[in-house]
Amino acid sequence: MTETRDYIRDGAAIYEQSFATIRAEAQLSGLSFWEERVAVRIIHACGMVDVTPHLAFSPGAADAGRAALVAGCPILCDSEMVAHGITRSRLPADNPVICTLNDSQVPSLARAQGNTRSAVALDLWGERLRGAVVAIGNAPTALFHLLELLDAGAPPPALIIGMAVGFVGAAESKQALADESALASIVVHGRLGGSAMAVAAINALACERE
Amino acid sequence: MTETRDYIRDGAAIYEQSFATIRAEAQLSGLSFWEERVAVRIIHACGMVDVTPHLAFSPGAADAGRAALVAGCPILCDSEMVAHGITRSRLPADNPVICTLNDSQVPSLARAQGNTRSAVALDLWGERLRGAVVAIGNAPTALFHLLELLDAGAPPPALIIGMAVGFVGAAESKQALADESALASIVVHGRLGGSAMAVAAINALACERE
Numbered sequence: 414m415t416e417t418r419d420y421i422r423d424g425a426a427i428y429e430q431s432f433a434t435i436r437a438e439a440q441l442s443g444l445s446f447w448e449e450r451v452a453v454r455i456i457h458a459c460g461m462v463d464v465t466p467h468l469a470f471s472p473g474a475a476d477a478g479r480a481a482l483v484a485g486c487p488i489l490c491d492s493e494m495v496a497h498g499i500t501r502s503r504l505p506a507d508n509p510v511i512c513t514l515n516d517s518q519v520p521s522l523a524r525a526q527g528n529t530r531s532a533v534a535l536d537l538w539g540e541r542l543r544g545a546v547v548a549i550g551n552a553p554t555a556l557f558h559l560l561e562l563l564d565a566g567a568p569p570p571a572l573i574i575g576m577a578v579g580f581v582g583a584a585e586s587k588q589a590l591a592d593e594s595a596l597a598s599i600v601v602h603g604r605l606g607g608s609a610m611a612v613a614a615i616n617a618l619a620c621e622r623e
Numbered sequence: 624m625t626e627t628r629d630y631i632r633d634g635a636a637i638y639e640q641s642f643a644t645i646r647a648e649a650q651l652s653g654l655s656f657w658e659e660r661v662a663v664r665i666i667h668a669c670g671m672v673d674v675t676p677h678l679a680f681s682p683g684a685a686d687a688g689r690a691a692l693v694a695g696c697p698i699l700c701d702s703e704m705v706a707h708g709i710t711r712s713r714l715p716a717d718n719p720v721i722c723t724l725n726d727s728q729v730p731s732l733a734r735a736q737g738n739t740r741s742a743v744a745l746d747l748w749g750e751r752l753r754g755a756v757v758a759i760g761n762a763p764t765a766l767f768h769l770l771e772l773l774d775a776g777a778p779p780p781a782l783i784i785g786m787a788v789g790f791v792g793a794a795e796s797k798q799a800l801a802d803e804s805a806l807a808s809i810v811v812h813g814r815l816g817g818s819a820m821a822v823a824a825i826n827a828l829a830c831e832r833e
Contacts, residue, residue: 417775418771420764421792460790493707493708494704528632554631565627578669579641579670581637582630583670604670605671607670
């Protein structure tokens with residue numbers, strides 16, 4: 414193959430230069446070690462150094478998520494995009510990555526409950542919620558329904574990454590999560606969010622090596 | 624399940640209200656039917672109504688992509704996140720969705736060529752490129768390498784969706800694509816981009832129904 418275009422082809426060099434640019438441009442002061450790692454990787458995923466004012470960590474949430482991953486917790490995802498974005502080789506304990514959205518029970522559950530498939534898919538998580546890292550990268554209804562499950566006594570996860578995106582319920586669902594002071598959460602407030610940001614938070618917490 | 628939170632649970636109503644908000648707030652004038660559909664869905668995916676000035680369509684590109692999908696073309700993706708975000712039930716001709724990133728040949732190809740896995744994975748697309756819709760939602764190196772393959776005589780796709788994201792090569796690779804006037808392209812210029820935007824463009828072009 415003739416190299417007809419001029420660009421950097423070395424993946425490690427690309428990461429290094431990307432993270433250096435982010436650290437030169439973004440406002441990251443006051444963040445703990447793991448909070449900074451999460452913020453840098455979220456910026457890397459969305460291309461916006463000005464996302465940091467929208468980012469909120471509950472006290473100790475990033476450390477709690479890191480510890481849970483090291484201890485081998487499952488990672489529960491609301492969407493297949495999130496599940497497929499997580500870099501398996503970065504996971505510290507071969508952690509199971511679980512998405513129940515395409516389970517065959519989901520369509521009938523959604524009809525029965527009058528809720529979205531994304532929301533009712535969480536009913537299938539069951540006991541796996543206890544101590545898990547949860548990544549909501551798509552549906553506000555999933556995040557609202559997770560809070561309903563926890564209201565009703567579902568086992569608490571170690572960390573909830575709330576990055577639902579969009580124009581109906583996204584800002585409200587993430588604010589509702591952040592308002593729950595008993596829950597460890599990492600949130601991008603407002604309309605911004607998405608699976609790439611949720612994946613970035615997981616991939617950051619998964620591995621000491623950037 | 625007790626409904627303890629107040630939110631809209633009807634997926635169709637959520638979509639409808641989301642798209643109405645986007646059309647009320649975003650600058651969409653001057654776009655053709657399919658260009659507008661793509662723009663609306665990209666905004667929906669990223670939560671930013673102000674992304675439109677960064678969006679560029681080569682003349683006829685959206686229509687060309689739509690026609691190719693209807694004719695049953697394959698959809699070639701640079702990442703698993705893109706491949707898993709495409710809503711199969713929206714595809715007009717059960718179009719094959721192909722991502723070669725995890726092919727077993729890719730690591731050795733990457734070492735041999737001194738390029739990223741994301742880039743060399745495209746060498747495995749071969750004849751499937753002809754008339755395809757290509758979605759690059761992650762790696763600038765993949766987009767640059769696609770242009771190299773086309774420089775070297777690879778069969779031309781019907782449409783290239785260039786939404787590489789980030790800080791090293793993203794803006795440059797998308798500008799290089801847009802500069803190729805013989806190629807049909809849809810691009811988000813600058814650092815912005817990502818798999819969710821690339822997926823949104825495909826999902827928009829796939830189906831008349833929003």
